[in-house]
Amino acid sequence: MSIVITRTDDLEACMALRFTVFVDEQGVPAEIERDEYDAVATHLLATIDGKPMGTARIVAKGDTGKIGRVCVLPAARGTGLGAALIRACLDEMADDPQITQAMLGAQTSAIGFYEKLGFVPEGDEFDDAGIPHLMMRKTL
Template sequence: MFRIATNPDDLIKVFIVRGIVFLEEQNVPYAIEMDDYENSATHILGEIDGEPFAAGRIRFIEDFAKLERIAVRKDFRGKSYGHQIVDFMLDIAKSRGYKKFTLHAQAHLRSFYEQHGFHVCGELFKEANIDHFPMQREE
């Protein structure tokens, strides 16, 4: 169901999911959604029977892993796939020896990430005109 995107077809599917969720649903500008970290990040794809439904990426930065661009398509929400992809991403980072994790959570998803052991570590800020909280977790 979830895997690391390892080939061009996987990456296309990742970007399709992100385009649907961030560009279309949330009106995030393309120039903000796609950035200079795309080539160096580890991309995650969620797929059922060939249908891409979730995506995320991890950036490994010095002593912490940053979870980013976590998205689940609307028709697949409410089925715990969001929790599953976050757990999958954390497991990948842990398997590489990381014990500190960060992310920028959209404000309405704060409690979702708190369920995964994250806590707010800074002030509310705007990113792509959407309220976010910086959050972190340490093992």
């Protein structure tokens, strides 16, 4: 099994993955899945043996890189791809001397996953597209 994670301009591949996971699987309304940040974000695409299996994006604002729209297809869950994708996001941010912290809005069911990667929960739970979330932060 060959896992490759790279920056990409292939937004259609990323959007197709996001649609499958967020809209089809999780019931997020299609009209809110894409937003204005897609045009300015750094997008990462994860492939296994050349097939797109996961994606994430990074939106930089000041000293913070916000990781978002993280998804992995069901067939690739449990392979370590999700953790590798988050580490790749952190590596991307580490290359920007202005960014000193990473943030993300984690679905509450994924809090433990992000804690294992060094993220710390903060603030109150909030609703995003009908799914409970919690903000998490990691100092780079």
